[in-house]
Amino acid sequence: MSDLYAMNWKAVVDATDYGPDTSSPLKVARDSGSRAFDAGTLAPDVRAEQEKLLWADTLVFPFPLWWNTMPAILKDWVDRVFTSRFAYGVGEHRDT
Structure with a gap:
């Protein structure tokens, strides 16, 4: 369970979500996938929520x-x- 308010969830998509190799200006689809997800540089709070989703039925x-x-x-x-x-x-x- 994720209580976004209790977690003080950051309610803004920005370059800090995707690591050091983000484009300028930010291109969310490209930076979130081929750069951050594949490279493993997603923000820890985002990755933690993705792990919960992988676990869930x-x-x-x-x-x-x-x-x-x-x-x-x-x-x-x-x-x-x-x-x-x-x-x-x-x-x-x-391919994937």
Whole structure:
């Protein structure tokens, strides 16, 4: 279980999430996948959440609707944790 508020989850995607080899300006899809995920330089909090996802059989996202969508802190969790090469950009039409 991850309580984002109790964890003081950083609710901003920035270059510190992806290690020292990020592009300028930041290109989230490229920097999160082929650079940070493959190189193992993702921020420790992001990697910890990815490890939880790899362990889980089921995901449950309990949240109140905020203007017909999830709260900003949860949206940022999705943006930071579901990185390229971990959550997308893989499958039957790719090498990996």
